[in-house]
Amino acid sequence: GQNIDQPTEMTATEGAIVQINCTYQTSGFNGLFWYQQHAGEAPTFLSYNVLDGLEEKGRFSSFLSRSKGYSYLLLKELQMKDSASYLCAGMDSNYQLIWGAGTKLIIKP
């Protein structure tokens, strides 16, 4: 079956760094996505990885290891506005997104 696993909740301090991990199992693979979702709002796109390695985009970076079925989202210089849920999604061979349950990130001052 297809499955996405990520932690339910994480807490970090403003200004620090946090890494949110995601492991995936999909039927075929066409990429790994990270989305940010604030409460009551639709998800917004953060990153897409289809090749192994690290993709850096400002304060956010995303890493992929296809052989391990593993990805992480790295958030640096955390700000209070980064408090949100972070959704990991794998795209299968039919280009369908398989969603994780999301990781609620709590930022403390």
Next chain:
Amino acid sequence: GAVVSQHPSRVICKSGTSVKIECRSLDFQATTMFWYRQFPKKSLMLMATSNEGSKATYEQGVEKDKFLINHASLTLSTLTVTSAHPEDSSFYICSAHTPGHHTEAFFGQGTRLTVV
């Protein structure tokens, strides 16, 4: 980036009535749109894949007669919740990929449905 507009953002309706939610792609033609439902503190649950000019493909466990999907044009898909019940109260979100470009799904703003 591409824009998907969803309307209404919030709706309250009485049990037994029907509610229509619209999803429009504003600056691209979406041959395929996706409808999701999200329960509090849960991830997105794919309900159906809406294909322009043909019948929608529903996920297992989703009632076709209750959640009517119409994709009459390349820029508009609608989800109608028929004979709504309180358990249908949820957050409904549509999304679309730009044709031939699967590297990002663009989401509508979502619709918070409350059935009283």
